[in-house]
Amino acid sequence: MPFSIPKEEFMEPGNTACHGCGATMSMRFVLKALGKDTVVSVPASCWAVIPGAMPNRTLDVPMVYTPFAATGASISGLREALDEQGKEDYNVVGFAGDGGTSDIGLQSLSGAMERGHNVFYIMYDNEGYMNTGVQRSGSTPYGAATTTTPVGKYRHFKRQNKKMIADLMMAQKVPYVATATVAYPEDLVRKIQNARKIQGPKFFQILSPCPTGWYFSPEKTVEISRLAVQTHMFPLFEYINGTFKLNKPSKPLGVRAYLEQQNRFTHLTDEEIEEIQSHTDERWAELLKLEKDQLTA
Amino acid sequence: MNRTVQKYNTIMTGNEAVAVGVKLSRVRFISAYPITPQTTIVEKLAQMVADRELNSRYVEVESEHSAMASVMASELTGIRSYTATSSHGLLYMHEMLHWVAGQRLPVVMSVVNRAIGPPWNIWSDQSDTMSQKDTGWMQVYCESNQEALDTIIMGYKIAENSDILLPLMSMEDAFVLSHTTEPVNIPEQKVVDDFLPELDLSFRIDTDRPMGYGSYSPPDGPFMELKKDMHDSMEKSRKVIRKVTEEFAEATGRDYSGLVEEYLMDDAEYALIASGSLASTGKYVVQKMREKGLKVGLLRIRFFRPFPGEEIRKAVKGLKGVGVIDRSLAFGEKGNTYLEVAGSLYGKRDTPLYGFVAGLGGRDVKIEDFEEMMSIMKNREPGSYWINVRGGE
Numbered sequence: 197m198p199f200s201i202p203k204e205e206f207m208e209p210g211n212t213a214c215h216g217c218g219a220t221m222s223m224r225f226v227l228k229a230l231g232k233d234t235v236v237s238v239p240a241s242c243w244a245v246i247p248g249a250m251p252n253r254t255l256d257v258p259m260v261y262t263p264f265a266a267t268g269a270s271i272s273g274l275r276e277a278l279d280e281q282g283k284e285d286y287n288v289v290g291f292a293g294d295g296g297t298s299d300i301g302l303q304s305l306s307g308a309m310e311r312g313h314n315v316f317y318i319m320y321d322n323e324g325y326m327n328t329g330v331q332r333s334g335s336t337p338y339g340a341a342t343t344t345t346p347v348g349k350y351r352h353f354k355r356q357n358k359k360m361i362a363d364l365m366m367a368q369k370v371p372y373v374a375t376a377t378v379a380y381p382e383d384l385v386r387k388i389q390n391a392r393k394i395q396g397p398k399f400f401q402i403l404s405p406c407p408t409g410w411y412f413s414p415e416k417t418v419e420i421s422r423l424a425v426q427t428h429m430f431p432l433f434e435y436i437n438g439t440f441k442l443n444k445p446s447k448p449l450g451v452r453a454y455l456e457q458q459n460r461f462t463h464l465t466d467e468e469i470e471e472i473q474s475h476t477d478e479r480w481a482e483l484l485k486l487e488k489d490q491l492t493a
Numbered sequence: 494m495n496r497t498v499q500k501y502n503t504i505m506t507g508n509e510a511v512a513v514g515v516k517l518s519r520v521r522f523i524s525a526y527p528i529t530p531q532t533t534i535v536e537k538l539a540q541m542v543a544d545r546e547l548n549s550r551y552v553e554v555e556s557e558h559s560a561m562a563s564v565m566a567s568e569l570t571g572i573r574s575y576t577a578t579s580s581h582g583l584l585y586m587h588e589m590l591h592w593v594a595g596q597r598l599p600v601v602m603s604v605v606n607r608a609i610g611p612p613w614n615i616w617s618d619q620s621d622t623m624s625q626k627d628t629g630w631m632q633v634y635c636e637s638n639q640e641a642l643d644t645i646i647m648g649y650k651i652a653e654n655s656d657i658l659l660p661l662m663s664m665e666d667a668f669v670l671s672h673t674t675e676p677v678n679i680p681e682q683k684v685v686d687d688f689l690p691e692l693d694l695s696f697r698i699d700t701d702r703p704m705g706y707g708s709y710s711p712p713d714g715p716f717m718e719l720k721k722d723m724h725d726s727m728e729k730s731r732k733v734i735r736k737v738t739e740e741f742a743e744a745t746g747r748d749y750s751g752l753v754e755e756y757l758m759d760d761a762e763y764a765l766i767a768s769g770s771l772a773s774t775g776k777y778v779v780q781k782m783r784e785k786g787l788k789v790g791l792l793r794i795r796f797f798r799p800f801p802g803e804e805i806r807k808a809v810k811g812l813k814g815v816g817v818i819d820r821s822l823a824f825g826e827k828g829n830t831y832l833e834v835a836g837s838l839y840g841k842r843d844t845p846l847y848g849f850v851a852g853l854g855g856r857d858v859k860i861e862d863f864e865e866m867m868s869i870m871k872n873r874e875p876g877s878y879w880i881n882v883r884g885g886e
Binding site for chain 1: 521522524549550552553554555556558559560562563564565566567568569570571572574588589592698699700702703704705706707708709710711714715
């Protein structure tokens, strides 16, 4: 089988990311899939720091820094202004963290998707405000300890489930919605290339494990990413113009295999892990049903 | 203003005049969110785009923050971009104003000056733009619909000057200008085209020349030098403003005389300092008082940023009293213009200085209010006074 990931690099060696950073891998694969004529807009996030201080840069494409809440608006402006100048062949990409997407940037994202600009919006999901020091976001999963949901004398981990941002995008009938993660780069690149054929907004949620904030060893990023999929805790799917397709791992595992690798979850009791297992099973069943119903409809 | 050439060819509201100024400036990207009393600007522009009277992209964003964020992105690609807002909308943009200035983008924005709640109030007041005076934007307060139109065109020329590259906001008073019809002269497109060339932004986005736009700088990086450069450009803009208003006068016959307008100041003993449409009432009162033998003049502040300290020092030299009228105030201090004037005069002029806080939330500032200000200047100690407020000053 030929190697399906383009060899060309648009991320130079040398950046300030933590060892084992999933977000850098996400950016690298996205740019490989899109190529040179790409403009990336990045809000306040790890990725605003990763390229290093001015005048350094690590990307071989123009990178527009933008305030936290404004990614959706920034790519709207870039797209329309480039089209106005006949540069329809440029890819316009918003590359935002989960806080910048599902919390402070949600209004701007929703507006950009609703207006239907021909853009990519990529949420690199590391499940918290990692750049500011591992605080809880709407995308932090149930059970995780963060610096603002610490496990103290009275146990206070995150009590709410992860915000279902890709579901919101599907509910809004965004033409292309997909989830991906760095352990499956061929799937990720293939999805970006599929999305490229779609005129209109494209939304990606890429699980980008964070050794610093999830408290695991940096060499395990890919392993954790793979376990997230195998345990059904981060299902991979693709939704193209209303058609939903779920990637089904060949050897599903229990959630414990994923949780026990990360110190953000080590405080959980057996009952709490059971709760996560049953929530994960419910979610998986929902997604299977979604796929099945549309096939029989 | 030099009033020798005033050939009006139509009548229109301030907001219509602004939209015409935008069209004549050949803006190619507009993004806006509606707020009273800005709405008729963006409605008119939407209609112009729909009729292909104006060839521009028009993005109807979901907030003012997004309006300015998309304008920033658009301007970075190298095309002339525009938005308009008012009041709470401007405050919602606050973060983006710093960004656009810091990215050195010559955006022009119209602001219809309106009060800030609570209580909700849609009427004329300068609190909105005064709270944005330190964002790195040039600020112009217009007095007439004609000036509102002309300032858009001059604004782009000043902002896009390669020595300046700072954004500019042009103000008109809520309803008094925005929704009131006045005679206006619309310049010919060719005159504007000759005056205002196409934008050529040297650092525009280009995938053959990838750059980072706005990455970070540590304390020993270029941060402080970049801020100083913004300040230096703001200082340099004084000269550019004077030059551009002169060029505009040559092109159209309308002379806005730089950063300020002097009215009957030559032999004045007392002066009022005002901005916006309050200056029009002020001029009328000054004229009436002159008829009664009182030597009074008026200095109208057009540019608040850069602040015309030099012009003010020159104008007030030797006067018996100067009264600064403010339609906004710094709580716990005094009127915003008063404070800036006082700062400009400190250590250089000992002219007795009076501050008048008037017309907040659109309260009418009437002829008798101006007469009261004059009476205070003649009979009372220098200081700050409230005008026409219930419960006493």
